Amino acid sequence: MSLLDIQNLSITIAGIPILQHVSLSVAPGEIVAVTGESGSGKSMTALAVMQLLPEVAEASGTISLGGSNLLEQSEAQMCALRGASIGMVFQEPMTALNPVQTIGDQVMETILIHKAMPKPEARQHAIDMLTRVGLPEDRFPLSRFPHELSGGQRQRVVIAMAIALRPKLLIADEPTTALDVTTQAQILTLLKDLVQDYGMGLLMITHDLAVVADLADKIVVMRRGKIIEAAPTQELLSNMQQPYTRMLFAASNHQVTLPPTPTSKPLLQVKDAVRDYALPRSSLFAAPGRYRAVNKVSFTLNQGERLGLVGESGCGKSTLTRAILGLEPLQGGEILLAGQPVTPNQGAELRRKMQVVFQDPFGSFNPRHRVDRLITEPFYLLNDPPTGSARQELIAETLIAVGLSAADGRKYIHQFSGGQRQRIAIARALITRPELILFDEAVSALDVSVRAQILDLLVELCEAYSLTYLFISHDLNVVRTITDKVLVMKGGEIVEQGPTEAVFSDPQHPYTRTLLAAAPKLPDLSRKSVVA
Amino acid sequence: MQGLFSHWRATRTYFCYTIGNRRFFICDLTFLLRSLWTFSRRPSNVPPMIRYSLKRLLSLILSLAVASLVIFFVIEIAPGDPASFMLGINAQPDTVAALRIELGLDQSKFARYADWVGGMVQGDFGTSYTYRTPVAGMISDRLWVSLPLALYALILSTLIAFPAGIYAASRRGKTGDMAVMGATQLGVAVPNFWFAMMLVLIFAINLRWFNAGGFAGWDKGLLAGLHSLTLPAISLALPQAAILARVMRSALLDILGEDFMRTARAKGLSRRQALWRHGLRNAMIPVLTIIGLQFSFLLAGAIIIEQVFYLPGLGRLVFQAISARDLIVVESVVMLLVFAVITVNFLVDLAYAAVDPRLRNRT
Numbered sequence: 001m002s003l004l005d006i007q008n009l010s011i012t013i014a015g016i017p018i019l020q021h022v023s024l025s026v027a028p029g030e031i032v033a034v035t036g037e038s039g040s041g042k043s044m045t046a047l048a049v050m051q052l053l054p055e056v057a058e059a060s061g062t063i064s065l066g067g068s069n070l071l072e073q074s075e076a077q078m079c080a081l082r083g084a085s086i087g088m089v090f091q092e093p094m095t096a097l098n099p100v101q102t103i104g105d106q107v108m109e110t111i112l113i114h115k116a117m118p119k120p121e122a123r124q125h126a127i128d129m130l131t132r133v134g135l136p137e138d139r140f141p142l143s144r145f146p147h148e149l150s151g152g153q154r155q156r157v158v159i160a161m162a163i164a165l166r167p168k169l170l171i172a173d174e175p176t177t178a179l180d181v182t183t184q185a186q187i188l189t190l191l192k193d194l195v196q197d198y199g200m201g202l203l204m205i206t207h208d209l210a211v212v213a214d215l216a217d218k219i220v221v222m223r224r225g226k227i228i229e230a231a232p233t234q235e236l237l238s239n240m241q242q243p244y245t246r247m248l249f250a251a252s253n254h255q256v257t258l259p260p261t262p263t264s265k266p267l268l269q270v271k272d273a274v275r276d277y278a279l280p281r282s283s284l285f286a287a288p289g290r291y292r293a294v295n296k297v298s299f300t301l302n303q304g305e306r307l308g309l310v311g312e313s314g315c316g317k318s319t320l321t322r323a324i325l326g327l328e329p330l331q332g333g334e335i336l337l338a339g340q341p342v343t344p345n346q347g348a349e350l351r352r353k354m355q356v357v358f359q360d361p362f363g364s365f366n367p368r369h370r371v372d373r374l375i376t377e378p379f380y381l382l383n384d385p386p387t388g389s390a391r392q393e394l395i396a397e398t399l400i401a402v403g404l405s406a407a408d409g410r411k412y413i414h415q416f417s418g419g420q421r422q423r424i425a426i427a428r429a430l431i432t433r434p435e436l437i438l439f440d441e442a443v444s445a446l447d448v449s450v451r452a453q454i455l456d457l458l459v460e461l462c463e464a465y466s467l468t469y470l471f472i473s474h475d476l477n478v479v480r481t482i483t484d485k486v487l488v489m490k491g492g493e494i495v496e497q498g499p500t501e502a503v504f505s506d507p508q509h510p511y512t513r514t515l516l517a518a519a520p521k522l523p524d525l526s527r528k529s530v531v532a
Numbered sequence: 533m534q535g536l537f538s539h540w541r542a543t544r545t546y547f548c549y550t551i552g553n554r555r556f557f558i559c560d561l562t563f564l565l566r567s568l569w570t571f572s573r574r575p576s577n578v579p580p581m582i583r584y585s586l587k588r589l590l591s592l593i594l595s596l597a598v599a600s601l602v603i604f605f606v607i608e609i610a611p612g613d614p615a616s617f618m619l620g621i622n623a624q625p626d627t628v629a630a631l632r633i634e635l636g637l638d639q640s641k642f643a644r645y646a647d648w649v650g651g652m653v654q655g656d657f658g659t660s661y662t663y664r665t666p667v668a669g670m671i672s673d674r675l676w677v678s679l680p681l682a683l684y685a686l687i688l689s690t691l692i693a694f695p696a697g698i699y700a701a702s703r704r705g706k707t708g709d710m711a712v713m714g715a716t717q718l719g720v721a722v723p724n725f726w727f728a729m730m731l732v733l734i735f736a737i738n739l740r741w742f743n744a745g746g747f748a749g750w751d752k753g754l755l756a757g758l759h760s761l762t763l764p765a766i767s768l769a770l771p772q773a774a775i776l777a778r779v780m781r782s783a784l785l786d787i788l789g790e791d792f793m794r795t796a797r798a799k800g801l802s803r804r805q806a807l808w809r810h811g812l813r814n815a816m817i818p819v820l821t822i823i824g825l826q827f828s829f830l831l832a833g834a835i836i837i838e839q840v841f842y843l844p845g846l847g848r849l850v851f852q853a854i855s856a857r858d859l860i861v862v863e864s865v866v867m868l869l870v871f872a873v874i875t876v877n878f879l880v881d882l883a884y885a886a887v888d889p890r891l892r893n894r895t
Contacts (some may be wrong), residue, residue, distance in 0.1 A: 050797075050798060052794065052797055052798065075802070076802070079800050079801070079802045080800065081800070082797065082798055082799065082800040083798065083799040083800030083801075084800060087798070088795075088798040090791060090794065090795060090798075092791055095790060095791035095792060096791045096792055096794075096795045097792055097795065098792045098795075098796070098810045098814070099792070099814070099888070099889075099890060100813050100814055100887060100888050100889060100890075101810070101813075109796075109799060109801075109809070110799045110800070113799060113800050113801055113805070114800055145889045145890070147889070147890045158795065161795070161799060162798070
């Protein structure tokens with residue numbers, strides 16, 4: 001007897017089909033993973049179960065939870081079910097909690113709104129729940145506010161809220177996408193334990209096959225609003241029926257071969273770089289305290305070399321990046337680019353040698369400019385920027401180099417998909433032929449198949465223009481394939497550096513080992529198929 | 533805190549000295565500022581809310597000090613002699629000289645500034661040249677009209693704007709929303725003196741529920757006083773309510789799109805419960821900002837309404853004082869208004885922190 005049974009669920013919004021004949025079921029104590037790329041309808045499926053779809057959406061089919069069809073329940077009946085019988089955990093822990101309420105109040109609210117127990121008992125229950133998810137009261141009192149917790153801790157609070165009334169079904173929508181690898185591993189373990197302890201059914205939505213490969217009992221693959229393949233995990237992984245599933249699997253473990261590095265002339269030299277942030281004074285005449293975000297970091301990046309920088313959030317990656325770009329001053333040491341010191345007041349001469357590609361492909365463009373204007377912005381750094389037909393030719397050449405067409409130059413940024421936007425960002429970085437490009441989490445927000453394409457593009461560009469880049473990412477699989485050398489950063493210091501393959505296959509520092517162990521891995525298919 | 537006060541009392545007796553004819557406690561000010569500063573920066577065992585309040589209090593005192601300096605020296609560096617300006621171009625030289633002595637213009641600038649500030653701290657604003665009465669008394673008479681009027685109007689405007697804004701936000705894009713938004717559009721566009729005249733026509737002349745103007749005075753009882761302030765308060769409140777309702781609506785709509793509102797719904801809260809429990813408090817920051825601005829405006833900006841209803845308020849006092857070139861009154865009222873604005877901002881800052889815990893740790 002399954003707990004959740006979705007039959008023939010179809011959803012349309014303004015006549016456009018969002019979901020088509022989706023059928024899946026979750027049994028008590030079972031973990032079912034729904035995976036697919038953005039726009040595949042996986043989140044819509046979750047929201048349909050919660051009946052929290054946009055008001056204009058029209059649903060047909062049946063969603064039965066413990067025998068009753070959720071699509072036929074009134075709003076008041078759904079309010080009684082949500083939180084009590086179905087709990088939900090969301091993707092973005094930083095914004096999923098009310099910033100002006102204490103965590104205790106928010107966990108207690110789930111209990112009180114369903115009138116499950118009187119207030120003093122609810123309080124005790126909230127303490128128990130927070131302790132269960134790893135936030136014991138002595139270290140995390142109920143009076144804490146969300147902004148006083150880290151992302152992983154906030155996600156634990158969200159989970160405590162969702163499981164406070166021991167719902168029969170827990171829905172987790174990309175619960176670990178916004179978290180570091182080590183935190184991700186902890187949250188996944190917690191979810192798995194909760195399912196075992198409470199016998200809940202878990203419907204887990206994720207775009208990352210590796211996350212669910214050793215967690216889920218069953219995997220459902222969705223594409224464009226339809227389920228294209230569904231089977232128990234081992235069966236699905238060892239015997240994929242659909243080409244799309246195989247493509248997804250291959251893309252999330254995409255490997256590229258970088259061309260050999262041409263020279264060994266140093267381009268970027270970072271020597272004992274120190275970056276301090278001032279803390280508030282403790283008294284009127286006391287010197288302000290300092291927080292050292294980057295502590296005596298040294299490394300050299302040679303011309304034509306591809307360097308990776310990995311570490312968890314708060315390790316100083318972004319601070320170091322800003323210092324290398326010359327956006328912030330150093331408090332010690334120096335950064336040399338082609339032998340000249342990089343400082344916040346460097347001239348255009350030095351600035352044009354560097355470009356950067358950011359994570360958010362949409363947020364880093366002005367939506368009111370056309371693409372040709374967007375990608376030619378670095379021309380401001382040039383003494384005699386190309387004009388007229390030379391400018392048009394350069395725009396066309398660069399757009400074609402990143403896999404777009406010359407005609408795309410007249411379009412606006414909202415007319416492109418996420419992957420295309422990131423191509424445009426790369427075009428902007430490339431157009432002045434800088435000596436160094438910084439990729440700051442440049443592929444983290446992309447779907448696996450798009451990410452694979454962008455990685456291929458980078459290799460092509462390396463062959464064509466012999467790029468030198470610094471690739472900052474928390475995704476170890478990507479760094480492993482797209483870089484020659486790697487730096488591992490922790491607490492503002494570089495704890496390990498060396499050739500990428502050597503560091504990954506034989507990590508020396510315990511922290512590197514922890515990172516590698518926590519990273520989700522896809523099972524090795526070649527070996528499995530032999531066994532099967 | 534106990535220790536702080538006893539230390540303060542012990543020190544102040546030693547360091548007071550005399551400037552002009554007033555005893556001036558330099559040490560009071562510096563000691564107070566220093567204690568507030570160190571206390572507000574002490575990291576441990578002081579709750580963030582108290583530390584934040586002390587910091588804001590420090591900035592309130594500093595703002596007042598700077599404001600008083602600016603007002604004093606702007607009037608000081610203005611070309612011409614204040615005494616001859618006040619007396620007009622046909623004044624006799626000996627009258628001007630007498631006024632100069634009366635105003636204390638023969639003393640040094642520092643002494644006069646200390647005298648002015650020291651006097652204000654003790655409630656002595658000087659004597660009005662035109663009316664020959666203490667300015668403090670004149671101002672306090674007018675404040676008893678203007679302050680209740682401003683508060684009354686502010687309460688009315690909040691009472692109208694909150695339900696209207698919440699209603700419009702919860703019915704976004706529907707008929708109710710459009711009706712409220714249309715009404716507020718009208719409220720913003722129509723000047724308040726027109727409302728005032730319409731209210732007088734309807735409620736005073738036709739229905740005879742209220743008097744067309746004048747102020748009954750508080751000595752006839754609270755209700756009589758409020759009764760004569762009702763029409764002015766409504767005409768002041770309507771445009772403010774229209775603005776506030778629009779701010780309330782857009783702030784709420786922003787919040788309704790937040791992730792935590794979806795989390796609240798996933799917990800089992802109904803749409804309405806989520807709005808009241810999680811939406812409203814988060815929407816308060818922009819609303820509080822506008823309320824603070826409106827109070828300052830209502831206190832000093834009611835000149836036209838005071839004229840329409842013939843109310844003896846601050847606005848009319850300033851107007852008369854400027855026409856009569858009574859610099860002492862103008863200077864004092866301006867300082868008082870600056871004091872009011874800074875104090876209101878201080879209260880708004882405290883309200884911010886009460887609403888949003890994230891602000892308590894900031895300066």
